[in-house]
Amino acid sequence: MSKTFAYIIILIATILIVINGFKLDFEQLFEGDSLIGLIGITASLCTIVIMLIFLTSKKIEDKVSRK
Structure with missing residues (x-):
């Protein structure tokens, strides 16, 4: 799993928080x-x-592998 994929998942989760907030x-x-x-x-x-x-x-x- 790449870092870009993780950021996309975080963005989608944030959007879902907003959408579900309207249901409250x-x-x-x-x-x-x-x-x-x-x-x-x-x-x-x-x-x-x-x-x-x-x-x-x-x-x-990344820091450990550089040493």
Whole structure:
């Protein structure tokens, strides 16, 4: 998996956070479409964290291989 692919995944996850944010109804946050929106936002945030960990590991790998 390349760094470019990771950045594309982060961009898609960010777009999905915005889209799912529009589904939220703060009066009934844990019911219906709001619950689906919350699950989507949580999954997208997890994806971003995983991709950031991947990018950090790639940076470490590059530094170790240079020595």
